[in-house]
Amino acid sequence: MEQDTLLSEMTQSIIDGNRNQAEILAREAVSQGMDLNAVIEQGFVPGIQRVGDLWEQGEYFLPELITSAECMKAVMNILQPELDKANIRARSLGKVVIGTIEGDIHDIGKSLVASMLGANGFDVVDLGADVKLDRFIATAQEVEADLICVSALLTTTMLLQKTLVAHLREQGLLDRFKVMVGGAPVNQRWAQDIGAHGYAENAMTAVQAVKELLGSRLEP
Amino acid sequence: MISKIRPKLQLLPQALVEKIIQEAYVLLERTGVFVENEEAVQLFKDAGMRVDGPEQRVFITPALVSDCLGSTPTSITMYGRDGERAYTVGGDEVHFDPGSAAVTILDPATRRQRRAETSDLVRFVRLTDVLPHIDFQSTGLISGDVPDIISDSYRLYIGLLYSAKPIVTGTFRVEGFAPMLEMLTAVRGGAQALADKPLAIFDACPSPALKWSHLTTQSLIDAARAGIPSELISMGMTGATSPVTIAGTLVQHVAENLCGVVICQLANKGAPVIFGGSPSSFDMRKGTTPMGAIETMMIDGGYAQIAKHMGLPTHAYMGLSDSKLNDSQAGLETGIGAVLAVLAGVNVISGPGMLDFESCQSLEKLVIDNEICGMALRLVQGIEQRDEELALPLFEEFSSGTQFLTMPHTRRWYREEHIFPDIIDRDTYEAWVSAGEKDSGERAGDRVEELLQQSIPNLVDPELQDRLRALMQADASNNGIAALPPLD
Structure with missing residues (x-):
């Protein structure tokens, strides 16, 4: 053919x-x-x-x-x-660690985001649901991620997004990894308040948001 | 006299009811259910069920399901705080309660949602207490001003302090059950008295598909042993966490609920269980779970019919809306849901007051919805033969001057045949203008303030208040919380 x-x-x-x-x-x-x-x-x-x-x-x-x-x-x-x-490096747009935060078993939205990021050329490590804060950080370090995406569906578990950002800041990792938050109760304001780098409303806008977020470090 | 009929909704032919149940039995036996709770897994093993692998998948035989259905009460009688008025949860009796566990409240002044605080929860509970068509209280709001760890017991505490109605509640942590049980026992005056006259219903949600988490399974076991009715809230989302067809989702729904029934019966044979749910038609465009979708209501009506066939009390999340404001969408979704729910004979109907996919409560909507519930309840009273001869005597002296307004017959029956709305606008245009040209949401807002001013808080006696406060304080202290928000 x-x-x-x-x-x-x-x-x-x-x-x-x-x-x-x-x-x-x-x-x-x-x-x-x-x-x-x-x-x-x-x-x-x-x-x-x-x-x-x-x-x-x-x-x-x-x-x-x-x-x-x-x-x-x-x-x-x-x-x-x-x-x-063949030792050819596929042009990855960046490496993303994604998961639903601990105490929260809702992972439909998170999985949609993971699928769309993967389909659009990002390397995605999907940790699933009910992911401990430490595991996000350890995995991000291990795979040398560019971005950590954290989903929460409940207002109770949403608070842990703030804790995660705080942990990263304490460990001096907030410059190394960008953090994006999402989930039903989450909004742009919340992302700003807790010091996350980005927020996305849904799986499609997430692709665009991640591209913009990582854009600066992907330029040669 | 010709006896009246209760109008009823039947969505499934009998053969389909049986086919759905049959497939659910096969699912339980062949596919099994993940049960993430050691105690429950042991109960299943003791009952001779096969449990597979580290994921603890339990395979349930049809014989055990049938046996457990046989020991589950077909009807439950709930009692309010005074232990006098009885509410039958069974047959075609219907009771509304506000949609539960909202995290925000709609602020009518700003038209925005905001975090709910203790003072909002108190107002919500007091309002529910005085609304005549809402039979049960619910722990409808989560107070943002107390730490999350005690938010389950705290909302029950407020509910018991300020309302005399039976209450629908639930745990957010395994440890939450004990203090909540202590509060309920304190109100009833003893464990046996509480089992004899249930005051609260505990909601427990399986995780779709086919999973019972540690927390919710423990709630089933603890409630069963205390004689507290568990309400099983399966919530498949069509095409996302359950099959996309309504009939296919019903199979999964029935299987998850039957597993819950079995856990309760294994924990305590004869324990009261309510077959319920909060499934939804998953929106493939928005990725949301609309509770106001007609297909959501069709799933609810379908499983209610199936549960009745199996002889179980029923519950559904109906009579709520996904709208963000008290607009026409809020009214129409709530109205259709409430009417269909009563026609389906759902015993406990949770929904009034709720907006935005079960996440927001509105006091104004609760007042409007109370009216909707009243209309729905009137509908199922049906059309009665009031007189031996229906109309003929009224026409005996018939002339062109006949009018019915002054007939004794009119005066005898008009208040029984017709209900009179509170919020619904039936004014002439001029009267509406002179009353301030208000829409239903604004009128409801005025009514909320009137009702909260008028009603004397339905407080328990001071001694019991102290006891409840001590129990709440103890639970807070056990979780490292020194102070609770002050109550007026």
Whole structure:
């Protein structure tokens, strides 16, 4: 198959949320020895960008959005080992540690954000729900994260977002890691009050907010 | 006389009711439920159930479920603080209580939500106490001015101090149960008296899908042993934490509730349990959980029908709104929900006063909703045959000058056949203008202040006040809290 045709089929497979097709195309690209960075940047990424547009336009709802994000993840699971083998560094937009704070088991919103960040080119370490404060910090240090994203659904657990920021400040880590907060009771004002760097209302705005937040450190 | 019928909502054909129950039984037996509580897991093992792996997944046989359904009371009688007025929770009896555990209150002056404080909770409890169509009190607000650790016992403490109605409450921590039980026992005058005449209902929420957390499972066990009714609040969100179809969500809902029923019965055979919930139609565009969605109400009506088929008392979160203000959306969602809930015969209907996905309470809305509840309650009283001959005698002297206003028959029946609203506007335009051109929210705000001024606080006797205060103070001290906010 022509490479251009392959690339546009890749784009379409993500738009359609067709995981089987996307995986077949990713393997095809590997076996043909295509430039994998081009495959990602010109094949699959335009698909997830189009999905984002369709969401913004009100055409796509959460099931389409998340299915496409999961497709993207499946594709990267195939391509990443090949990139590693060839010693090519995929252009990561940044490394994000994300989780729902301790005492809080609600993780739908957090998982949506994790999926969308992952699909949009960030390296995401999802710690799940009910994550201890220390674990956020330890993991961020271990993986050399750029950003820690902390979700809380309850007003009671929301207070721990403040504690996390305080801990980071005490340990002198607030310059090293940016902190973004989210969750139903959280708002921009709260983020400012507790000294977090960023806030996002939902999974789509989170992608934009993270890009802006990390923008300065990603420029060459 | 022809006996009246109680109008009823039936959303499911009988065959579908049975199919949903049958699939729920299969889920419990084949898929199992995560039970994160050692004591409950031991109870299941003692009952011969298989428990798998470190995740403690419990597989429940149909025989055990049937057995536990057999020992669960079909009806519960709640009593207010004085122990006299009885409220049946069973059959098609319906009782409204305000939506519980809001974290903010709508400030009518600013039209903004703000954190609720003790003084708000006191006003909320006192208002609920005097509203005639709201039978049960609820611990409807969480006070932001006391530390979170004691916010569960504190809201019950305020509820018991300022209201005589039965109260719907629940724990936020495993340790919260003991002080709350002590308060309830103090009001009733003894543990057996409390079991004989339940004063409070404890809500316990499984985590969708198919999980009972440590805290909520412990609440079920502790409440069952104290004879306190547990209200099981399953809350699947269609397409997010439960199947996207209404019937599919009902299967999961029934399975989670039946697991709760089994835990209660294993802890104490014969313990009172209410089959309830707060499921929602998950909004795929916004990622939110609208309580005012018609599909949410259809899930509620569906499981109420199923629970009745199984002979259990019922509860639902209905008669509330996702609106942020007391606008027409607030009224229409609350109105539709309240009407459908009473038609479905839901025994405990939680919702009045609530806005914004169960997160905000509004005193003004509570007053408006009281009126909605009154209308809904009137509806299910149905149409009665009042006289042997319905109308013919009234036409005996019929002429062009006949009017009904002065007939003794009119005077005899008008107050029983018709209810008279308090907040709803039935003024002529001129009268409305001269009354200040107020909308329903503004009229409700005026009424809130009147009611709170008029009503003499329904206080318990001074000795019991001291006892409750001591218990609350002890719980606070145990958690390192020196002082509680002052009460007026």
